[in-house]
Amino acid sequence: MKTKIQSLILLILCLVISSCSSDDDSSSSSDLEGQWFVTSLLVESAFDFNGDGNASRDLFQETSCYDGNFIQFFDDGDVTIVVDFTNIFVDSNNEQDFECQSGLALSSIWTQNGDSVTVENGNEDITGLISGNTLTVTVPDGFEMELYDPAIGHYPAEEDFTIVFTKE
Structure with missing residues (x-):
């Protein structure tokens, strides 16, 4: 599905951007070395996929x-990104649902x-910012999903998303 592939690519790009930030203005590249884990992935719409009653x-x-x-x-300027994806879609009951996609x-x-x-990143470099032990990147219209409105049916939607990484 075109939208799922585009969403995955944009997610990867966001992850790459976020991971390349420094701890502060005086920090050295050695402060970036190591693993930064995803601790938040914010989209514009609220969902209650975990069923706790709180979207x-x-x-x-x-x-x-x-x-x-x-x-x-890595201290030599290389970076490795390991990320999975979420495919958000409308199920056969016209309810919002999701599935995790294999990692990349x-x-x-x-x-x-x-x-x-x-x-x-090819022809388009990606830039992110770091504050302390947190990396944050926002991608405008980078998250694509399928929504449903009874008046118009199924339709694609694009939303901004923000990924936050934390160095442990």
Whole structure:
């Protein structure tokens, strides 16, 4: 499905951007070395996929799709990204549902300038910011899903999403 593939690519890009940030303006690239784990993935719409009665915009809280996902920074400028995905769709009862998609591992290179980190991504580099032990990146219209409205039926939707990584 085109939207699922585009969503996966954008998620990966966001993960790459987020992982390339520094701890603060005075931090060195050695502060980035190590694993940064996904601790939040915010979308604009709220869902209650975990059935606790509380809808949340944080897919990390609502699904187990991102448990153990990380970015690994190496001192030689390489970065490895290990990430899974969430496919959000409308089921046969016209209810919102999701499924976790198999993981993906890829490599790229990163550079740092103060608290800004840039990851090379083909023709379009991605930049993220770091604050303390947290990496944050926002991708406009980067999360694609399928929604349902009884008046118009099934329709695709794009939303901004923000990924937060934490270095443990």
